Amino acid sequence: MNATAQDRRAAVWAVVDSDIGPLLLAATGEGLVTVAFHATEAVCDTTLDRLGSRLGAEPVHAPDSPLLAEPIRRLAAYFAGERRDFELPLDWSLISGFNRQVLRELATGVPYGTVVGYGDLARRVGSPGAAQAVGLAMGANPLPVVVPCHRVVESDGGIGGFGGGLETKRQLLALEGVLPQPLF
Numbered sequence: 001m002n003a004t005a006q007d008r009r010a011a012v013w014a015v016v017d018s019d020i021g022p023l024l025l026a027a028t029g030e031g032l033v034t035v036a037f038h039a040t041e042a043v044c045d046t047t048l049d050r051l052g053s054r055l056g057a058e059p060v061h062a063p064d065s066p067l068l069a070e071p072i073r074r075l076a077a078y079f080a081g082e083r084r085d086f087e088l089p090l091d092w093s094l095i096s097g098f099n100r101q102v103l104r105e106l107a108t109g110v111p112y113g114t115v116v117g118y119g120d121l122a123r124r125v126g127s128p129g130a131a132q133a134v135g136l137a138m139g140a141n142p143l144p145v146v147v148p149c150h151r152v153v154e155s156d157g158g159i160g161g162f163g164g165g166l167e168t169k170r171q172l173l174a175l176e177g178v179l180p181q182p183l184f
Contacts, residue, residue: 009055009093013048014063015039016072019079019175020168023145026051026059027067031089034142037164054094075145081175084112086146099137101125107147113176117155131155139163145172 011033013026024039024047025032033055036047052058062068070088077083090107092100105124110116116124118131118138127133138149144164150172154160162169173179 010057011051011055011059012062012065012067013051013059014061014065014068014072015044016075018075020145020164020171023075024048025068025071025075027065027071028055028091028093029067030091030093032071032143032146033091033094035144035146037144037168051094071146078145079175088146090143090146094142095140098125098127098130098133099140102134102137103141103143103147103149106149106152110148110151112148113178115151115153115173115178118152118160119155121152135161148172151176151178 009028011026011028013024013034015022015024021037022039024034024036024044026034026048034047034051036043048059074083074086074088078086092104095103102121102125106116106121109124110121118134119128122128122130122134134152138152139161141147141149141163144150150162150164150169152160159166159169159173170179174181
């Protein structure tokens with residue numbers, strides 16, 4: 001790998017506060033590569049170790065990096081109710097195959113304020129009957145919130161699972177007007 005390609009794979013990261021708790025954001029020269037919920041020290045250590053191993057370079061803590069500036073601004077605007085989509089460059093290198101196909105369809109085909117069933121999403125990518133595989137793809141999503149896996153629900157009206165926890169999923173769906181805001 002030449003120096004330029006290696007530079008594009010090097011990641012910078014920061015932890016930012018949000019309405020759903022601290023989020024770890026990491027970006028490469030390609031775009032945003034990771035969003036991790038509940039960014040405690042232990043979560044950060046695990047996420048950064050995994051990211052460094054996958055990218056071949058230890059991520060650098062750089063909260064003022066220009067690579068993170070726009071993702072941070074757009075997430076803040078989203079949580080403030082001022083933005084409905086992110087329109088950010090994304091680095092898809094951590095996900096491949098069926099999972100990447102499902103997540104790309106989710107990112108482009110399920111807009112703010114709407115939901116889709118696991119089975120419906122499977123049909124959209126040409127794999128009817130692969131609802132469970134779609135669920136696994138949601139669990140493997142390295143870019144939650146930005147690639148909105150919180151918008152995928154059960155066909156019977158259940159909320160389904162969520163890597164960030166069901167309360168976080170409820171909060172995101174309430175922010176987007178899909179669920180009522182909690183009373184207290």
